[in-house]
Amino acid sequence: MSEATHESTLLSRAGELFFRPGKVIITFFEHLGRYMGTIGWMLYNFRNARDYSGNILQQMVTIGNNSVPIVLFVSMFVGMVTAVQSSYQLYDWIPRSVVGALVTKSVLLELTPLLTALVLAGKVGATITAELGTMRVTEQIDALEALAFDPISFLITPRVLAGIFMFPILVILGDFVAILGGMFGASAIAGIPTEAFVDGMKSSFETWDAGFGIIKATVFGFIITSVSCYQGFQVQGGSEGVGNATMNTVVITCLSVVVMDFILASVLL
Amino acid sequence: MIQLTNIWKAFGEKQVHKGLNLEVRDNETLVIIGRSGGGKSVLLKMIIGLITPDSGSITVDGKEVSSLTYKQLQRLRFKFGFLFQGAALFDSMTVGQNIELALRRHSDFKDADIADRVSYALQLVKLENVEHLMPSSISGGMKKRVGLARAIALTPKYMLYDEPTTGLDVETADGINLLINELKTTLGVTSVVVTHDIHSAFVVGDRFAIFENGQFIMTGTKDDIRNSPNPEVRKYIESDIQT
Numbered sequence: 001m002s003e004a005t006h007e008s009t010l011l012s013r014a015g016e017l018f019f020r021p022g023k024v025i026i027t028f029f030e031h032l033g034r035y036m037g038t039i040g041w042m043l044y045n046f047r048n049a050r051d052y053s054g055n056i057l058q059q060m061v062t063i064g065n066n067s068v069p070i071v072l073f074v075s076m077f078v079g080m081v082t083a084v085q086s087s088y089q090l091y092d093w094i095p096r097s098v099v100g101a102l103v104t105k106s107v108l109l110e111l112t113p114l115l116t117a118l119v120l121a122g123k124v125g126a127t128i129t130a131e132l133g134t135m136r137v138t139e140q141i142d143a144l145e146a147l148a149f150d151p152i153s154f155l156i157t158p159r160v161l162a163g164i165f166m167f168p169i170l171v172i173l174g175d176f177v178a179i180l181g182g183m184f185g186a187s188a189i190a191g192i193p194t195e196a197f198v199d200g201m202k203s204s205f206e207t208w209d210a211g212f213g214i215i216k217a218t219v220f221g222f223i224i225t226s227v228s229c230y231q232g233f234q235v236q237g238g239s240e241g242v243g244n245a246t247m248n249t250v251v252i253t254c255l256s257v258v259v260m261d262f263i264l265a266s267v268l269l
Numbered sequence: 270m271i272q273l274t275n276i277w278k279a280f281g282e283k284q285v286h287k288g289l290n291l292e293v294r295d296n297e298t299l300v301i302i303g304r305s306g307g308g309k310s311v312l313l314k315m316i317i318g319l320i321t322p323d324s325g326s327i328t329v330d331g332k333e334v335s336s337l338t339y340k341q342l343q344r345l346r347f348k349f350g351f352l353f354q355g356a357a358l359f360d361s362m363t364v365g366q367n368i369e370l371a372l373r374r375h376s377d378f379k380d381a382d383i384a385d386r387v388s389y390a391l392q393l394v395k396l397e398n399v400e401h402l403m404p405s406s407i408s409g410g411m412k413k414r415v416g417l418a419r420a421i422a423l424t425p426k427y428m429l430y431d432e433p434t435t436g437l438d439v440e441t442a443d444g445i446n447l448l449i450n451e452l453k454t455t456l457g458v459t460s461v462v463v464t465h466d467i468h469s470a471f472v473v474g475d476r477f478a479i480f481e482n483g484q485f486i487m488t489g490t491k492d493d494i495r496n497s498p499n500p501e502v503r504k505y506i507e508s509d510i511q512t
Contacts, residue, residue, distance in 0.1 A: 051374070076367055091400055135359075138357060138360075139354070139355060139357040140357050140358075140359055140360070141351045142319055142353065142357065143315065143351070143353055143357035143358075143359070144359075145317075145319055145346070145354075146319065146346060146351040147346070147370065147371040147374075147375075147419075148343040148344075148346040148347055148371070148374075148375060149370075149371075149374065150339075150343075234448065
């Protein structure tokens with residue numbers, strides 16, 4: 001390799017290193033702008049949602065009812081693990097009823113909303129992106145537009161509304177099951193009497209804790225459904241594009257959920 | 270009438286349209302012939318405002334498509350039926366639901382009338398008793414017919430066909446060509462057909478536009494095309510003779 005070519009290659013690599021972060025930042029803001037545009041369009045045409053009430057009910061079943069088993073399963077084990085670990089960490093130097101208090105607080109404030117959101121980011125988010133992405137690459141979304149439908153009102157709004165309505169309900173169900181799981185774990189594994197667990201639970205329970213969990217669930221429901229819809233709409237290419245968008249959805253929604261979790265806790269607690 | 274004037278369009282670095290001019294006259298079937306992946310389908314999507322040209326003008330019945338508001342654009346789309354290359358049926362809905370979707374949204378028909386319209390549209394494309402079937406359980410040729418039935422359900426003034434015979438066997442493709450001709454006579458629609466299949470083009474077309482490297486290199490009747498000395502045009506004629 002001649003000296004001039006070598007120099008030119010080095011310059012090109014240096015340039016690439018310099019410009020790559022810039023490109024990533026520009027792409028990020030491009031997507032953020034388009035995402036905000038989609039949300040803005042959805043809100044501006046919100047009254048159209050009435051015309052698609054059937055779609056909303058159908059999505060409530062898909063997003064909500066179909067997710068009940070996995071949410072209950074995860075919540076049950078989250079409650080049991082929290083009880084067992086709390087009693088393991090605190091057993092010798094605190095009253096046993098504290099385990100009930102700890103489980104209740106942890107489950108209501110953090111564990112059920114967060115873990116439900118992370119599980120549903122995979123289940124609901126990936127499903128929505130794959131479904132809408134496939135519709136995009138098979139021209140079904142173009143066909144909707146050709147039939148004079150607004151695809152955002154027809155496809156995105158019902159999913160986002162269903163997410164906003166159903167995530168809190170799933171979290172409320174999850175809270176109940178997680179506390180029952182905690183009670184079972186505490187008594188069966190850690191040997192803590194149910195009465196002591198219930199005493200701790202009652203003494204520590206505050207309505208706001210449950211309300212905070214529900215607020216978080218609503219926000220997470222919005223983030224997961226809106227991001228996954230946006231990703232599905234942006235798919236380009238064929239099955240590879242659908243796969244990439246689905247992966248992006250899971251990564252972006254999981255990261256957004258944990259960041260928003262911190263923001264909400266900082267602001268509201 | 271549809272009029273395209275000096276249309277330019279690029280996707281990234283690739284310039285797909287380089288100053289296209291075209292006129293589609295009322296009650297004719299204009300066929301755009303060109304190789305796959307050249308940008309013919311993009312042209313159809315531009316006509317109904319699904320894709321916007323970088324520059325140039327598209328007018329439908331004297332209205333400039335790019336200057337319409339979203340509501341006006343939706344109203345304009347009522348005038349069009351679009352048969353997509355892969356039919357683009359909504360795979361979560363039955364055949365009947367696919368066809369009645371636009372009727373329920375955009376017409377005042379009662380349930381019974383909608384059922385009649387669905388049956389009539391299916392009858393026009395030579396299908397019966399398939400309303401309850403899912404798109405995944407029907408053949409490619411049937412999907413195209415259902416796509417066609419969905420496109421004509423609102424009795425459009427214009428029909429846009431994107432590669433209507435691609436991926437079909439000769440017999441099924443001939444059936445679709447026949448349907449395109451029948452719909453023209455039955456419904457009196459003005460049609461734009463995009464295809465790389467010169468045989469189908471000559472069966473359904475009144476006029477032809479040869480699309481090559483982002484430009485129309487020739488427009489004319491069947492005889493004009495057949496007698497053209499242009500080698501780029503001849504290659505399509507020769508491919509027809511060989512088949």
